[in-house]
Amino acid sequence: MLPVHELGAITAEPPDPSPGLGRAEMVTAVDDTVIDALLAEPITPLLGVQFRHVGGALGRPSDSPHGALQEPYLLYLFGIPFSPEAAAGIPVRRSALVEALGPYVAGRKPYTFLGPDESPADVFSPESLARLRAVKRARDPQGVFRSNFPVGTD
DSSP: OGGGGGEEEEETOOSOOOOOOOEEESSSOOHHHHHHHHHHHHTOSSEEEEEEEOOGGSSOOOOOOSSSOOEEEEEEEEEEOOOHHHHHHHHHHHHHHHHHHHHGBOOOOOOOOOOTTOGGGTTOHHHHHHHHHHHHHHHTTOOOOOSSOOOOOO
């Protein structure tokens, strides 16, 4: 059995905090068109391109704010900004790869995969966001509970 503190070893995740620029997108299928688009050019300056199979509990009907994830795959693009050139090139390359996948990109992602330039409004429907904000106002009016991507109280 693998101890909890070693779970990062499964995907070779670094054990210590490090800088990184990632982007996630839900993908509707992985077929030859998707593979060809991803392999058409080197991924540089990205460090990795991952497909994660999504399913199980995440795909079941849910009354959670996000709802069920019907898309079967999560694409994760990641780079380390080890130089100013890499920092500038990583977002460009990520965008180019997502654009190359065209209609295969669903346009949504799990809340836990938001990037620094995204907000909860990019993940939740207006109705769900209003519901979350109402809960936040009712249960945490002092703003004690914080997150990297707060839903706000408006």
